Amino acid sequence: MPPSASRLAAIVESWFTKHQRPLLWRSGYDPWFVWVSEVMLQQTRMEVVLRYYATFMRRFPAVEALAAASEDDVLAAWSGLGYYRRARMLREGAQNVVERFGGRIPSTAEELLTISGIGRYTAGAISSIAFGRHAPIVDGNVARIISRLRGIDEPVGSPALMRAAWIEEERLIAAAKSPRDFNQGLMELGALVCKPSNPDCPSCPLKKQCVAFATERTALLPRSKEKPATRAMIVPLYLITDAKRRVLMRRESGALMRSMFHLPHGDTSLLGGVTIDVRRGELLGTFRHTITNRRIEFQLFAADPTGSVRDAGDEYTWIDPRELARIPHPSYVAKALAMAAGLQSKPCAGG
Numbered sequence: 001m002p003p004s005a006s007r008l009a010a011i012v013e014s015w016f017t018k019h020q021r022p023l024l025w026r027s028g029y030d031p032w033f034v035w036v037s038e039v040m041l042q043q044t045r046m047e048v049v050l051r052y053y054a055t056f057m058r059r060f061p062a063v064e065a066l067a068a069a070s071e072d073d074v075l076a077a078w079s080g081l082g083y084y085r086r087a088r089m090l091r092e093g094a095q096n097v098v099e100r101f102g103g104r105i106p107s108t109a110e111e112l113l114t115i116s117g118i119g120r121y122t123a124g125a126i127s128s129i130a131f132g133r134h135a136p137i138v139d140g141n142v143a144r145i146i147s148r149l150r151g152i153d154e155p156v157g158s159p160a161l162m163r164a165a166w167i168e169e170e171r172l173i174a175a176a177k178s179p180r181d182f183n184q185g186l187m188e189l190g191a192l193v194c195k196p197s198n199p200d201c202p203s204c205p206l207k208k209q210c211v212a213f214a215t216e217r218t219a220l221l222p223r224s225k226e227k228p229a230t231r232a233m234i235v236p237l238y239l240i241t242d243a244k245r246r247v248l249m250r251r252e253s254g255a256l257m258r259s260m261f262h263l264p265h266g267d268t269s270l271l272g273g274v275t276i277d278v279r280r281g282e283l284l285g286t287f288r289h290t291i292t293n294r295r296i297e298f299q300l301f302a303a304d305p306t307g308s309v310r311d312a313g314d315e316y317t318w319i320d321p322r323e324l325a326r327i328p329h330p331s332y333v334a335k336a337l338a339m340a341a342g343l344q345s346k347p348c349a350g351g
Ligand code: SF4
Pocket: 145, 148, 149, 193, 194, 195, 199, 200, 201, 204, 205, 206, 207, 210, 211, 212, 213, 218
């Protein structure tokens, strides 16, 4: 017999009211603020989101502002958060809201699901957190808690686990007095207490109801799945400079980091299909960076173009590094330019 849904919901809601973190989108629960936070948090850690969220919301304080912005402006403001498709879809979704709902973000999960970029999880999150509706949500955190709580022995992220988690969430949310507090409470528990490894069971409000805790299987549930192999790569980057500026190139095709400005580089398969002919000079330094499952060692070389950069085509452009925040770029570009600036500012030996 599963524990009573209303008892479980009440425990989670009460725990949340005492332990919630003060996050910007929790003051007022404006639907636009909640929507953006949920999209940013989908594939990015909280501490990274918190570095970008406030600036992004100052730039786009309402759904209309993002709908009216150019894709370049949106990608530039998103730079550093990664998974740039999310930013494009958010802009498309904002345009849907302006065009089809007169700028009013709808409150039901059914209506929200008709908006570009909003899937079942995000629809449930906006509907429950911003509008207080009884809409279920399941993400990795919620699925993990439910797997442990109910002793569901299925692999992380598997369709079987997600199906079971949605069914249990529907049962629980229907019994919640405050869907906003209950759904956020489950996610907060997953982030702070019922973590992927070493869950802090002694301080968990659900320990008396938890099957994994009672059967000493907290380290075994949910079952881990095999990780895709990480690919190690070495990618040369070319730093072409004049007195103040650097050459960047824009990539217009491919699924990964499209429309972003990159440093000219030597591996077309990784960062795009365009390269620049250069005469490679001194190695300035190396740094490591991870993009999805690729562990990359970037090698930064001073370089000269073998032809005129202007003649090489529109995809190449001179940029003053102080202007970098204005243009969309992946975070390895900022790392490389910061490394180059650090080298320049070092005093010469004996000087
Ligand atoms: S008792 Fe432990 S395993 Fe069970 S829900 Fe709480 S933190 Fe997770």
